[in-house]
Structure formats: structure tokens, C-alpha cells
Amino acid sequence: MNNDEAKFILGVYRPDGRDAADPAFAESLAQAQHDPVLGAWLRREQALDEAFSAKLAEFPVPDLRKQILAGAHASRRRRAWGRGAVWLAAAAAAAVLIGTAVRLGRGSSGPGPEELAAFARHDLAADASEHLGAVPGLADLQRHLADPSTRLGAGLNLDLAALRQHGCRVIKVSGRDVYELCFVRDGQFHLYVASVADFEAARPGAAPELTSQGALTSATWADARYVYVAVTDAGPDALRRVL
Amino acid sequence: MPDEVFPQLVDAYYPALYRFALSLARNPADASDLTQQTFFLWATKGHTLRDFTKVKTWLFTTLHREFLGMRRRDWRQTPLEDLGPAEKDPPALEADGVNKLDAPQILAALQELEPIYRSPLTLFYLRELSYQEIAEVLEVPIGTVMSRISRAKAQLRAVLAQKTTHGRIFEFPPQERSHS
Numbered sequence: 001m002n003n004d005e006a007k008f009i010l011g012v013y014r015p016d017g018r019d020a021a022d023p024a025f026a027e028s029l030a031q032a033q034h035d036p037v038l039g040a041w042l043r044r045e046q047a048l049d050e051a052f053s054a055k056l057a058e059f060p061v062p063d064l065r066k067q068i069l070a071g072a073h074a075s076r077r078r079r080a081w082g083r084g085a086v087w088l089a090a091a092a093a094a095a096v097l098i099g100t101a102v103r104l105g106r107g108s109s110g111p112g113p114e115e116l117a118a119f120a121r122h123d124l125a126a127d128a129s130e131h132l133g134a135v136p137g138l139a140d141l142q143r144h145l146a147d148p149s150t151r152l153g154a155g156l157n158l159d160l161a162a163l164r165q166h167g168c169r170v171i172k173v174s175g176r177d178v179y180e181l182c183f184v185r186d187g188q189f190h191l192y193v194a195s196v197a198d199f200e201a202a203r204p205g206a207a208p209e210l211t212s213q214g215a216l217t218s219a220t221w222a223d224a225r226y227v228y229v230a231v232t233d234a235g236p237d238a239l240r241r242v243l
Numbered sequence: 244m245p246d247e248v249f250p251q252l253v254d255a256y257y258p259a260l261y262r263f264a265l266s267l268a269r270n271p272a273d274a275s276d277l278t279q280q281t282f283f284l285w286a287t288k289g290h291t292l293r294d295f296t297k298v299k300t301w302l303f304t305t306l307h308r309e310f311l312g313m314r315r316r317d318w319r320q321t322p323l324e325d326l327g328p329a330e331k332d333p334p335a336l337e338a339d340g341v342n343k344l345d346a347p348q349i350l351a352a353l354q355e356l357e358p359i360y361r362s363p364l365t366l367f368y369l370r371e372l373s374y375q376e377i378a379e380v381l382e383v384p385i386g387t388v389m390s391r392i393s394r395a396k397a398q399l400r401a402v403l404a405q406k407t408t409h410g411r412i413f414e415f416p417p418q419e420r421s422h423s
Contacts, residue, residue, distance in 0.1 A: 011396065
């Protein structure tokens with residue numbers, strides 16, 4: 001590879017290092033390290049690219065947020081009636097599951113974690129407008145959940161009373177309080193949390209149990225204090241990555 | 244795909260989408276329309292996207308397609324010219340020279356580039372997308388993105404070189420001279 005070819009390739013190398021792991025740049029970058037002329041060119045080029053990027057980022061952006069959200073709200077409302085068949089199928093299947101779980105639960109003193117999981121899948125499939133998404137009072141926690149280094153399966157240090165106080169959505173399942181937190185990583189995730197004392201047969205410390213139903217996948221696990229159900233439509237692999 | 248993530252997407256991407264739209268459309272009203280239309284399309288069609296990691300590429304691709312559609316409707320069609328060989332020796336320009344300019348001057352210079360060069364270079368400078376993702380957004384091969392960004396940089400430097408003389412930066416866009 002001569003220097004002109006290396007310059008051609010390095011011309012699309014972002015100066016912030018985000019392309020550093022891309023093997024397409026490896027040979028050109030190595031050449032720039034050993035060739036002082038090419039190295040000096042790359043430094044100048046990157047300084048110039050940095051300068052242009054910084055200037056572009058300075059350009060003021062009008063506040064379109066409210067207009068965008070308002071416009072989308074109207075279209076979402078219309079779409080809600082015709083939500084995809086996959087969601088309807090999932091909702092129907094989840095409703096059957098819940099019915100089964102409730103019937104099986106009769107005679108015992110409380111619901112089990114599988115009932116919570118069935119509820120969570122049903123809750124996600126049935127009406128997305130009920131979910132709160134970003135909650136200002138829970139922003140730090142939601143950021144923590146969205147952080148790729150956070151592994152939910154390791155358990156979370158939560159205070160349910162504080163969650164309620166800060167605006168967390170709370171749903172009654174068989175008379176028990178269940179708290180819902182939403183976050184985004186490789187997809188959208190909904191984490192349902194309840195006191196482990198409220199859901200019998202939860203086994204603290206056991207590996208998360210994955211269940212797929214239509215487009216939705218849930219994982220159920222428990223620690224000493226809480227039982228958790230995470231639900232997503234991003235697929236089992238995406239769900240495993242957050243556990 | 245449920246809707247509560249929508250405000251997060253808007254917050255994350257609308258400034259970059261607007262800046263990309265502004266570089267393409269060259270006026271704030273059209274840029275605002277393009278940005279809003281892109282999110283409207285996401286609100287109505289985005290739920291069909293199964294791979295959530297592609298949301299960013301989807302948004303930029305949609306905005307670019309909407310711009311091309313708007314251009315076809317509103318402007319006369321101009322055939323793509325023969326690109327010719329890339330410039331090997333673009334005008335010299337140092338980062339200090341760019342730092343002396345303000346953001347509207349840089350944007351105005353970008354807007355002077357031909358659209359096929361302006362789009363990839365703006366996306367490159369916005370830094371949101373890799374060159375592979377830029378190729379996806381513009382629906383061209385990776386090699387084409389590389390050559391267009393290379394030529395775009397040369398064009399941009401040529402435009403800026405015209406605006407600077409003897410180290411002095413002229414007001415940009417140039418004001419009309421008054422006749423005495």
C-alpha cells in the first residue's frame with residue numbers, strides 16, 4: 001500500500017478513535033506510525049476533521065422537540081388501534097397464560113414468579129401507552145439500567161418505597177405491588193420488580209429463566225429481597241446480554 | 244415496538260438529524276420539515292424495524308430519502324456529472340484557520356458543495372455514523388463513500404481557501420458591496 005492509498009482509507013477514519021477497532025484501518029494506521037510523512041499528514045488531517053466537527057456541533061438547533069412529540073403522539077394514537085398482529089397474538093397468548101396461572105394458583109396462598117412473568121408479557125403486549133418510559137425522578141436509575149456494564153442478573157440495590165415516591169409505575173398483580181422500570185440498550189426493556197415475599201416459589205440466586213411467547217421474551221429471577229422479570233421484544237440474545 | 248422510547252430517540256438524534264437536514268436543504272424551514280417528517284415516519288413505521296441497533300441508521304436513511312424525494316418534487320433534475328479523478332493536492336488548510344471561522348460560515352461553505360459530496364461529508368463530520376453506516380444511509384458502496392468524502396474535503400478546502408486571503412478571513416456569506 002502506498003501513501004496515497006493509505007490517505008484515501010484514513011480519510012474516513014474518525015478522529016475520536018471510534019474506528020480504532022475496525023480492521024479496515026489497521027494497515028494504514030500501522031503505516032502512518034512508521035512513516036513520518038504519512039504520520040504528520042494524518043495528524044494534520046485529524047486536527048482539521050476535529051475542527052470541522054466541532055464547528056458543526058456548535059451550529060444552533062431550533063427546539064423542535066415539542067412539535068415532534070406532538071406530531072408523533074397523534075400518529076401513535078391512530079396506530080394503537082391497528083397495532084401489528086404480532087402484538088395481538090402475543091396479548092391473546094399471554095391472556096391465556098394468565099388465566100391458566102391464576103387457575104393453577106387457586107388453592108395456594110399466593111402467586112408464583114411465573115405468574116408475574118406472564119403478567120409482564122401481557123402488560124407489555126396489551127397497551128404500550130401505559131408505560132411511562134423516561135421518568136425524571138428515576139433518571140439516574142434508568143441510566144444505570146441502560147449502562148452496558150450493568151448486569152441485572154446480579155441483583156439491584158432498590159428501595160421500592162423510594163421508587164414509588166419518585167414516580168415509578170406501580171401495578172397490582174394478584175393484589176401485590178409490582179414496580180416497572182423501562183430502559184433502552186440494544187432494544188427496549190421493561191423490568192418488573194416485586195418483593196420476593198409476595199411471590200411464592202421464587203428461588204433466590206437461581207439462574208434467570210427465559211421464556212419466549214410470540215415476539216416477546218421474558219427472564220425471571222430472584223435475589224434475597226426481590227423477584228425480577230425483564231421483558232423485551234428485542235429477542236432472547238439481547239435479553240441475555242443485559243442479565 | 245412500544246412507543247415510550249420515542250422521546251429518548253428524539254432527544255438522542257434530533258440535533259444531529261437537523262444539522263444533516265440543514266446541510267442538505269440549505270434553509271432552516273425545510274430542515275425542520277425534514278427532521279419532523281423523519282420522526283413522523285418513525286412513529287408510524289418504526290415499529291416494523293426488528294433490529295433496534297439499526298435505529299440511528301434508519302433515521303438518517305429516512306431523512307436522506309425524504310430529502311431526495313423533496314428535491315425530485317421541487318427542483319429540476321440534474322444528471323450526476325462524471326466525477327473525474329480525485330484531487331490529489333487539495334488547497335492547504337490548517338485547523339487554526341477553521342477555528343477562526345464561526346459555525347454558520349462552516350455550514351455555508353458545506354452548503355456550497357455539490358449534494359453528492361455534501362451528504363457524506365456532513366455525516367462524517369457529525370460523527371454519529373461510521374463510513375459503513377454512511378454507505379448504508381446513502382445506499383452506495385463503501386468505496387464510493389470513501390472517494391466522495393475525499394473529494395468533498397478537497398472541495399470544502401477549495402471553497403474556504405477562496406474565503407481567506409493573506410490570512411484574513413472575509414465575511415461569509417459575502418455581503419453586497421455598496422457602489423460609491
